[in-house]
Each structure stands twice: as structure tokens, then as C-alpha cells.
Amino acid sequence: MTLTIIIILGVIMIAAAFGAIYFNKLLAAIVSAGVISLLASVIYLVLGSPDVAMTEATIGSGLTTIIFLFALNKVRKENKK
Amino acid sequence: MIFSLILGFILLILGISMMLTRNNLIKIVIGFSIMDTGIHLIIVSIGYIRNRTAPIIDAAVNIKDATSQVVDPIPSALVLTAIVIGLAVTAVMLSFIVEMYKKTKSLSIDDYQELKW
Amino acid sequence: MIRKIFVIFAIAGLIMMLLPLVVNFEYKDSLNELSSQYVRGSIDDLKSQNVVTSVIVSYRGLDTLGEVTVLFLATAGVGFLLKHKKNKNSLRKASELLQTSSSFLVALIILFGIYIFVHGHLTPGGGFQGGVIIASAFLLMILSDINLKFNHLILHLVESFSGAFYVVVGLIGLLLGIGFLNINIVPLGNFGQLFSAGAIPIVYSLIGLKVGAELTAILNTMGGEQ
Numbered sequence: 001m002t003l004t005i006i007i008i009l010g011v012i013m014i015a016a017a018f019g020a021i022y023f024n025k026l027l028a029a030i031v032s033a034g035v036i037s038l039l040a041s042v043i044y045l046v047l048g049s050p051d052v053a054m055t056e057a058t059i060g061s062g063l064t065t066i067i068f069l070f071a072l073n074k075v076r077k078e079n080k081k
Numbered sequence: 082m083i084f085s086l087i088l089g090f091i092l093l094i095l096g097i098s099m100m101l102t103r104n105n106l107i108k109i110v111i112g113f114s115i116m117d118t119g120i121h122l123i124i125v126s127i128g129y130i131r132n133r134t135a136p137i138i139d140a141a142v143n144i145k146d147a148t149s150q151v152v153d154p155i156p157s158a159l160v161l162t163a164i165v166i167g168l169a170v171t172a173v174m175l176s177f178i179v180e181m182y183k184k185t186k187s188l189s190i191d192d193y194q195e196l197k198w
Numbered sequence: 199m200i201r202k203i204f205v206i207f208a209i210a211g212l213i214m215m216l217l218p219l220v221v222n223f224e225y226k227d228s229l230n231e232l233s234s235q236y237v238r239g240s241i242d243d244l245k246s247q248n249v250v251t252s253v254i255v256s257y258r259g260l261d262t263l264g265e266v267t268v269l270f271l272a273t274a275g276v277g278f279l280l281k282h283k284k285n286k287n288s289l290r291k292a293s294e295l296l297q298t299s300s301s302f303l304v305a306l307i308i309l310f311g312i313y314i315f316v317h318g319h320l321t322p323g324g325g326f327q328g329g330v331i332i333a334s335a336f337l338l339m340i341l342s343d344i345n346l347k348f349n350h351l352i353l354h355l356v357e358s359f360s361g362a363f364y365v366v367v368g369l370i371g372l373l374l375g376i377g378f379l380n381i382n383i384v385p386l387g388n389f390g391q392l393f394s395a396g397a398i399p400i401v402y403s404l405i406g407l408k409v410g411a412e413l414t415a416i417l418n419t420m421g422g423e424q
Contacts, residue, residue: 003084010088017095017115026107033111036092040118043085047129049157050137050322051250055164056121058330063413064114064171066337070420071175072107074280075182083223090216097212101205130226136249137322138241139390147241148234153226154249155233158258161250162265165326165409169272172416176279 030068037061085126092119128156246319246395259379273412300342307335315406319395325402329409336414357411360404
């Protein structure tokens with residue numbers, strides 16, 4: 001069971017990592033990185049460390065993505081000015 | 082778990098290659114965050130022991146025999162620290178990028194040649 | 199061209215370096231000496247259910263103090279870099295749905311964050327996770343009201359007082375002669391209850407308030423308009 005979950009999520013994570021490398025749009029790359037963190041938190045839960053899973057789900061996939069989006073927003077606003 | 086270890090190494094290598102090959106500054110920081118996730122996966126999978134539960138001593142664990150029923154708590158604690166520090170580092174890097182963009186109006190790493198020799 | 203060759207060599211070298219770690223990986227079947235000491239000590243000496251919490255707050259408490267300091271430095275750095283902003287915002291307003299629901303949800307999310315860090319020694323979670331959840335409640339406020347102005351004085355007071363009290367809790371242990379950041383300054387209580395594990399709930403609540411205030415400051419600097 002553990003093995004199946006890790007293999008399925010791992011394939012999705014590697015695909016998302018290649019997406020983050022090769023997407024031309026920055027927004028898509030940022031969301032791909034967030035997806036990697038979110039799926040990693042599920043793997044932490046399966047591996048028996050729920051503390052790390054909570055931290056990764058809130059910080060890694062929540063706040064980091066938001067901060068990336070804020071920085072992208074600031075850069076675009078500078079561009080418009 | 083050997084598979085999550087391999088997955089962590091793959092993510093680590095993909096993140097480093099993204100940092101080395103991409104041109105865009107924000108993409109380099111995204112590569113850094115992917116590399117971070119890979120390293121955390123490696124450390125957590127080193128601490129995993131088969132058929133054991135989380136290091137929380139509640140009704141599911143026999144108190145007398147706790148050390149033979151839980152996984153290693155030290156990698157969890159280290160990774161928890163590392164995730165928080167990773168967020169702080171990412172925030173500082175991104176605010177540097179915003180400042181650099183204000184000066185030169187470019188996100189390409191090739192346009193910053195002050196330190197090139 | 200030369201750069202690409204160098205990159206390929208660097209990645210190949212990295213793979214060669216990491217391959218032995220994967221090939222020679224062997225399963226553990228028991229905890230090592232230090233980990234079993236931590237698990238037993240968490241049950242017998244600290245009366246804390248969550249072993250990870252007792253490692254972070256008690257056994258590696260000085261490390262956590264340094265970590266909180268690094269987070270504070272990052273907040274100061276972000277605030278310093280993105281300080282001067284005077285552009286009038288021409289953003290469109292948030293939708294009716296977001297504005298109405300956020301005023302209802304913010305209090306509940308803050309309550310959930312407080313629950314997470316008060317129960318840090320009993321259930322998964324703790325100061326860092328609870329602080330991030332509180333910061334996400336303020337993020338909802340930032341998103342729903344673009345012209346929102348945070349009271350910076352309150353933010354700074356919460357941040358600096360919780361940081362100072364954390365050090366004071368450590369120094370009380372030094373004063374009583376049992377060591378810096380020792381949690382035995384408060385009676386230990388019974389295993390598995392809310393008021394147990396000595397000073398761990400106090401320290402983790404202070405960490406939660408500090409992390410929440412710092413991350414709110416980072417989000418406000420990066421996302422808000424001033």
C-alpha cells in the first residue's frame with residue numbers, strides 16, 4: 001500500500017518537476033512547484049512523520065507559493081510602470 | 082523506504098539542473114525550492130522504519146515498549162527546522178529579485194554581469 | 199556552448215557522487231541509541247506525548263532559538279529591501295464573496311491556529327505550523343481588502359515581546375540552576391493532559407505568536423500596498 005502510494009505520487013511529482021523546468025509561463029512553473037510540495041507532504045504522512053507533513057503542507061505548498069506569486073505580481077507591476 | 086529515497090534524489094538532481102540551466106531569475110529560485118523538497122524527502126526516508134507508527138505516544142503505542150514501535154523522531158525534527166528556514170531564505174531571495182528588477186528591468190541572469198570575470 | 203558542457207559535467211558528477219548512497223542504502227530495523235534515549239526521555243522525564251515536539255523544544259531548544267532568530271533576520275531583510283513604496287494602487291477590488299466570507303472566516307482560522315500550537319505536545323503540530331495558520335488568516339485579510347493597513351505597532355509588540363519572553367523562560371532555568379531553556383521550571387503534570395510537559399506549551403505558544411507575527415509582516419511587506 002505504502003509502495004503504491006509512493007510510486008503513483010512520485011510519477012506525478014517528477015512530471016510536475018519537468019513541467020516546472022520546461023513551462024514558458026512563470027505562473028505555471030510556480031504552481032507546479034507548489035504541487036510538488038503538496039504531494040511530498042502526503043508522502044511524509046505515509047512515511048510516519050505527520051509533523052513534517054503539516055509543516056510542508058502549510059509552509060512549503062501554501063506560503064511559499066503565495067510569496068512567489070506576490071513577487072511575480074510586484075515584478076509585473078514594475079514592468080507596467 | 083528505498084523508493085522515496087530515489088524520488089528525493091531525482092528531485093534534488095532536477096532542482097540543481099534547473100538552477101544551472103535556466104535563464105530566468107524566478108525560475109532559479111523555483112529550482113532551489115524543488116531541490117529543498119528533494120533533500121527533505123531524503124532525510125525523512127532515512128528515518129523511516131518498516132511497519133512502525135509516528136513518534137506520538139498515544140493510544141496506538143504501548144508506553145512500556147515505545148522504542149520498538151515508533152519511527153526515528155530526529156529526522157522529523159531536523160526537517161521541520163529546515164522547511165521554516167527554507168521559507169525565510171526564499172522570501173529574502175525573491176525580495177532581492179524584485180529590487181534587482183527595479184534597477185535593470187530584466188529578469189534574465191545574462192544581464193547581470195557585474196561579478197563576471 | 200562551453201557553459202552547457204560544464205553543466206552536463208557538473209550534473210554527471212553529482213549523480214556519480216550520490217549513486218553510492220542509493221546503492222548502499224540499508225534498511226534500519228531499530229532505533230539507534232540517541233533516538234531511543236529521546237523517546238524514553240520524552241515519556242519518562244518530560245511527560246510529552248509528541249516526541250518531535252520534545253526534541254525541538256527541549257533537547258534542541260537552543261537550535262530552535264537560533265531558528266527563530268534567523269526568521270526574524272529574514273523578516274528584517276525583506277522589510278529593508280522592499281521598504282519605500284509610494285505608488286497609488288489601481289488594482290481592482292476583491293469580489294463581494296471574498297470580502298463577506300473573509301470577515302467570517304478570519305476569527306475561526308486564528309482560533310484553529312491557536313488550537314494547533316497549544317496542543318503541540320499532544321498532537322502533530324506546534325508553534326511553527328500554528329504560526330503559519332495564523333499568518334494565513336491575515337493573508338486572507340490582505341487579499342480581501344487591498345487598502346488594508348495593519349497596525350504595525352501591535353505586530354512589532356507581539357513579535358518582540360514573545361521573542362523576549364522566550365529568552366526569559368530560558369534564563370529562569372539558568373537562574374534556578376537547572377540549565378538554559380530547561381522545561382522543568384513549571385510542574386510537569388500528568389502524561390497526556392493539556393497542562394502537562396512542563397514549560398513546553400508555554401514555549402511553543404510564544405514561538406507560535408512570534409512566527410505568526412513575523413510571517414504576517416513578510417506577507418504584508420511583499421503583498422500589501424503602503
